[in-house]
Amino acid sequence: MNNRKLDQKRAPIYEALKDYKAKRVVSFDVPGHKQGRGNPDLTDFLGQQCMSVDVNSMKPLDNLCHPVGVICEAEEIAADAFGAQHVFFMVNGTSSAVQAMVMSVCKAGEKLIMPRNVHRSAINALIVSGAIPVYADPGVNQSLGIPLGMSLEDVKRAIAAHPEAKAVLVNNPTYYGVCANLAEIVRAAHAAGMKVLVDEAHGTHFYFGEHTPLCAMAAGADMAAVSMHKTGGSLTQSSFLLCGKGVNPGYVRQVINLTQTTSGSYLLLSSLDISRRNLALGGREIFRKVTEFAEYARGEINHIGGLYAFSKELLNGDSFYDFDVTKLSVHTRDIGLAGIEVYDILRDDYGIQIEFGDISNILAIISVGDRSLELERLISALSEIKRLYARDPAGMFDHEYIEPEIVLTPQEAFFSPKRSMPIGNSEGEICAEFVMCYPPGIPILAPGERITREILNYIVYAKEKGCFLTGTEDLTIQNINVVETKEHGFMV
Amino acid sequence: MDLWYKEQHTKDVQFSIRVEKQLFTARSEFQRIDVFYSEEFGRFMSLDGLMMVTEKDEFIYHEMIVHVPMAVNPAIQNVLVVGGGDGGAVRELVRYDGIQKIDLVEIDQMVVDTCRKYLPQTACKLDDPRVSIFYENGLRFVRSCENKYDLIIVDSTDPFGPGEGLFTKEFYGNCYHALTKDGILVNQHETPYYQDYARSMQLAHQRIQTFFPICKVYQFHMPTYPSGHWLFGFASKTYDPIEHLDAERWNALGLKTRYYNTELHRGCFALPNYVKDLLEGNDGQ
Structure with a gap:
């Protein structure tokens, strides 16, 4: 690298924080803990080093809302690392990055083509912006019970049916590691004058590893939300929003500033800066190791029998166009256990916490921080669980994706007059809030959707198996808010 | 200096x-x-x-980890040693003519190489024809074994670091599965005296109990280990370590030992009250 400005060895925010510390500046500004002195218990817990760089925006440290100094420099270096035109450092989670993408391209009443198996943050963006979703069927692998990516034909159909739509949103990959044919989706969308937004919450490594599925920027997508904290090693809640050529970054910044904090945490910012440096310099080797771990674990788990750690053998050239091999997704239904049951046993009996368990699968995240010792524990625990708990799988639920009937837009439903009723009696009503298992946080019901018997059965089953259901105003998930239709004369 | x-x-x-x-x-x-x-x-x-x-006190540890199970079931033929890269446990095991096969699984080849070079006192029998050495993660090795060993000796480091996996429920479960119907598991069981170690001891005992019907703990005196008061666990599918002690048969073997004898065998299972309390899940106070 001759261009010092874009030297990946640099980490401008981190460097500025070190300078700031070395200058021993006397602070009469916020935060009031003043390098930790004002809160000894917290300082004892988190460490002096950590507290001393929990500082406020100031000229030498730049300002996240209006970056012209070190944050701007860090953004440019990150953009170079990701092959993006512009990168934003996000401190309100990837959720806020997804919302900023949607709100940057869709105004109230405008349409967005998306798969239904998006994270709740995408539908939240629709509630805030008033944009209207057009759902393309993500397709389902029936035997695994997992939703896939969208098929190219389904996307093209949706584009033809809704030529006025502003953008197409794509998961790359899904939580389970499934990728759609992103390059062709981008081509089809651009041909129709639509933008392409990519939720890459689980795809950070696509930018740094070898032989990974195609990343959004390389596919020519317009924006992508990348969860650096998920597999890239930065602190929880820190994230990147990437912009391609066809996007005006100045406008995107204004959209971000509508909802993002004005007190951006320097702990989060420096963690993004340092993690980007780490991945840019060593990412190839790191993800080679991660891939090796995942492939090894898959082989060992498939050797146990009964458990199926799936991978590229399931590729179908379309809705399962590519697979992220670092995702260790394991199908558990054939040993008679719901994924969520395995997830609970692993934690309660073996002290092993995995990312999530759903009705039929579990997902273990393997990342930059893993070692083979822990991996052996996971594999051995799974072999024990099979030996001790396997039972006849008859009578187990065998599908995950339920096609929704959309009655109102998410925003209309969310802000409608509503009433609370017992969830079991709500068949036929229009849902006014979310119901989902968390994780993965993909809504079973989103605001504006018809509640059907099939969905209620699914909720009852998920609850029975021990899924952690969330989203409703009633924290006990006994009652659900439905749209008040009679008195207020809503057309249904 | x-x-x-x-x-x-x-x-x-x-x-x-x-x-x-x-x-x-x-x-x-x-x-x-x-x-x-x-x-x-x-x-x-x-x-x-x-x-x-x-070199001065290893005999205590290695005699106690080997001769206690061997005196309970002198018919043991197939033995797995997990950890134990210094070779001390193997040295005691090869003294039994009845043993046909000893598999040593040590994760760190450098430990074995170092001991061969600098500690021949313990490593001297690693080349016995009955001994096979596998440089592998113990957890992984045991996972694929079924009904294979009469005795498994877990000669591990403490449960913080590379030995951590050898104190887990999944490991003990895999060991149960790898043992024959009369199988015995002896494991390094930490000290009851200092709190951090005592916690590991309690957890190990709880976890082993979920698999083995017979689950006892015995003590010995180890001058260079924390507190000097150290424990091994004895778990088995059928043999009770005291009731089934075959003292006559063991003594007839004529093995010369410096620490172990069959009277001590009976005595070492008699535990102080605070240790019993700890093993029952109380805080030992």
Whole structure:
């Protein structure tokens, strides 16, 4: 690298924080803990080093809302690392990055083509912006019970049916590691004058590893939300929003500033800066190791029998166009256990916490921080669980994706007059809030959707198996808010 | 010049040995390995700064980890040693003509190589034709074994570091599965005396109990380990370590030992009250 400005060895925010510390500046500004002195218990817990760089925006440290100094420099270096035109450092989670993408391209009443198996943050963006979703069927692998990516034909159909739509949103990959044919989706969308937004919450490594599925920027997508904290090693809640050529970054910044904090945490910012440096310099080797771990674990788990750690053998050239091999997704239904049951046993009996368990699968995240010792524990625990708990799988639920009937837009439903009723009696009503298992946080019901018997059965089953259901105003998930239709004369 | 090996037994307790010279130091893929020579203890090896084996007191540990199960079932033929890269347990095992096969699974080849070179006192029998050495993760090795061993000896480091996996429920479950119907599991069971170790001891005992119908703990005196009061676990599918002690048959073998004898065998299972309390899940106070 001759261009010092874009030297990946640099980490401008981190460097500025070190300078700031070395200058021993006397602070009469916020935060009031003043390098930790004002809160000894917290300082004892988190460490002096950590507290001393929990500082406020100031000229030498730049300002996240209006970056012209070190944050701007860090953004440019990150953009170079990701092959993006512009990168934003996000401190309100990837959720806020997804919302900023949607709100940057869709105004109230405008349409967005998306798969239904998006994270709740995408539908939240629709509630805030008033944009209207057009759902393309993500397709389902029936035997695994997992939703896939969208098929190219389904996307093209949706584009033809809704030529006025502003953008197409794509998961790359899904939580389970499934990728759609992103390059062709981008081509089809651009041909129709639509933008392409990519939720890459689980795809950070696509930018740094070898032989990974195609990343959004390389596919020519317009924006992508990348969860650096998920597999890239930065602190929880820190994230990147990437912009391609066809996007005006100045406008995107204004959209971000509508909802993002004005007190951006320097702990989060420096963690993004340092993690980007780490991945840019060593990412190839790191993800080679991660891939090796995942492939090894898959082989060992498939050797146990009964458990199926799936991978590229399931590729179908379309809705399962590519697979992220670092995702260790394991199908558990054939040993008679719901994924969520395995997830609970692993934690309660073996002290092993995995990312999530759903009705039929579990997902273990393997990342930059893993070692083979822990991996052996996971594999051995799974072999024990099979030996001790396997039972006849008859009578187990065998599908995950339920096609929704959309009655109102998410925003209309969310802000409608509503009433609370017992969830079991709500068949036929229009849902006014979310119901989902968390994780993965993909809504079973989103605001504006018809509640059907099939969905209620699914909720009852998920609850029975021990899924952690969330989203409703009633924290006990006994009652659900439905749209008040009679008195207020809503057309249904 | 004063050269001292120092080890924190707790954050407030320090143990030290005056060292004549350091013979070896290296960092393997898994841990730091050091060998020293002291007037008092002879050669000794530490892993990650924790005492593993000294020439002066290793006989206590290795006799107790091997002869207790062997005196309960002298018909043992197939043995698995997990950890134990110093070779001390293997040295005691090869003294039994009835044993046909000893598999030693040590994660760190550098430990074995170091002991062969600097601690021949323990490593001297690693080349016995009945011994096979596997440089593998113990957890992984045991996972694929079924109904294969009459005795599994877990000669591990402490449960913080590379030995962690050998104190887990999944490991004990896999061991149960790998043992024959009369199988015995003997494991390094930490000390009851200092709190951090006592917690590991309690957890290990609880976890082993979920699989084995017979689950006892026995004690011995280990001068260079924290508190000097150390425990092994004895778990089995059928044999009770006292009821089934075959003293006559063992004594007839004529093995010469410096620590172990069949009277001590009976006595070592008699535990202090606070240790019993701890094993029952109480705080031992």
